[in-house]
Amino acid sequence: MIRSIFAVNTIVYLQMPVKQQRKLDHCLNCGKPLPERENYCPNCGQENKDEKVPVGIFIEELLTSLFSFDGRFLQTLAAFFFQPGKLTKSFNEGHRKKYTHPIRLYLVFSLFYFFMIGFLIPKDFFDRILNAGQPTNMPTYQEIIKQQSGEPGPADSARIEEALRKAVEIQSEHFSNESPEDSSTYRQNYSWKALRFLSIDPAVSTEKFGHALDSSAYTFDVGLSLQKKRDLVAHSNLFLIQVAKNLPLMMLLLLPFFAFFIHLLYANRSVFYMENLILGFHLHAFAYAIYGIVILLMFFGGIQSGWFIVGAFVLVTSYAYLALLKIYRQHWFKTLIKFWILGGLYLAVLLSGMAGELYLSLLLL
Known part of the structure; x- marks a missing residue:
């Protein structure tokens, strides 16, 4: 049989x-x-x-090559970093055994980039940014901030709890005695640290917290309920973690838009949409690689210059421009105009995606 x-x-x-x-x-x-x-x-x-890449063939090759890893990766890195557009051009011309698959390359460097963000950026990064340059008129806060560098012992925990109790009492007393006419003083006294203490104190009602938030420099109104705003202040670091977790998915969902904009700008070149999507994977992988290296050098290499970040941005944008030149072979000025249009369109979509991702993270907090 x-x-x-x-x-x-x-x-x-x-x-x-x-x-x-x-x-x-x-x-x-x-x-x-x-x-x-x-x-x-x-x-x-x-x-x-x-040599053309319909969707079916693309998915088939993706499934067969995504989960394999061989010595071609090292050969791919040389062309990837130093020859903009070469990998995309080679793949679209049929040279698919010579270099690592674009999806696999994208996954490797996106994981590297988001690992750098999640592992190296401190969990209290949100508080550090908002607390920077915010003086406080309460010496008790300084006693608490000194404990941020490590796990406190039993004696230190008792002192922190006592300082927290006194801080809340001072803030509550200040809140009840403050008149509406003193709004400028009111705004100065309610720093981010004070709002955090009020948000986590069950003795402070949501209405009182709302008044304190409106009287501070951190008031915001994006259609959220007062309780959601309190949750955001109380769990701001958790919100940052939630945003970081959703960011890879958001960027992956935006890639088809990037390829679509290229497809519109080069509609007269008779290029398949999937070929433009391959270019999108390569360009985003390069951006992840460069920005991931920058984060690594800033945290481990001690490089804190803002020019270092600017240089990385210039490198990534120049790489993308040279890749467009190599693949579509148009005049440099015409390519530059299209590159600016592409950057503007993608920036608008990126900002919209970031706003949506932030709002979704707020709702899920």
């Missing part, structure tokens, strides 16, 4: 039209001539498929 099924399948396979078993008479990767019924190149092993 099994032999019969195998024989029938073999006959059906042999009777398939030649057109379905081979696409070209030569290998796109190494150029070796292929026999009539050869579906794979006997020289390099690449499957005999056309």
Whole structure:
């Protein structure tokens, strides 16, 4: 029975039209001539498929190559970092065994970048930013801030609890005695630290916290309920973690928009949409690699210059411009105009995506 099924399948396979078993008479990767019924190149092993990349072929190659990793990766890095557009051009021309698959390259460097963000940026980064340059008129706060560098012992915990109790008492007393006419003084006294203490104190009602928030420099109104605003202040660091967790998915969802804008700008070049999407994967992977290295150097190398970040941005944008020049081969000025249009469109989508992602993270807090 099994032999019969195998024989029938073999006959059906042999009777398939030649057109379905081979696409070209030569290998796109190494150029070796292929026999009539050869579906794979006997020289390099690449499957005999056309140079264009329909969605079905793209997904098929993705599934077969995404989870494999070999020595081609090191060979890919040289072209990836020093030859803008080469990987995209080679892939779209059919040289798919020579370099690492674009999706796999994207995943490697996106994981590297977001790992750098999640691992190296401190969990209290949000508080550090908002507390920077905010003086306080309460010496008790300074006693608490000194404990941020490590885990307090039992004696230190008791002192922190006592300082916290006194701080809340001072703030509550100040809140009840403050008149509306003293709003300027009111705004100065309610620093971010004070708002944090009020937000986590169950003795402070939500209405009182709302008045304190409105009287501070951190008031905001984005359609959230007062309780949600209190939750944001109380769990601001958790909010930052939530944003960081959603960021990779958001960027992946924005990639098709980036490819669509390129497709519109180069509609007269008769290029498949998937070829533009491949370029998007390569450009985003390069951006992740450079910005991830910058974060690494800033935290471990001690480089704190703002010019270092500006230089990374210039490098990434120059790389993208040179890649467009190499792939679409238009005049440098015409390419520059299209590059600016592409940057403006993608920036608008990116800001909209960030706003939506922040709002969604607020709702899920």
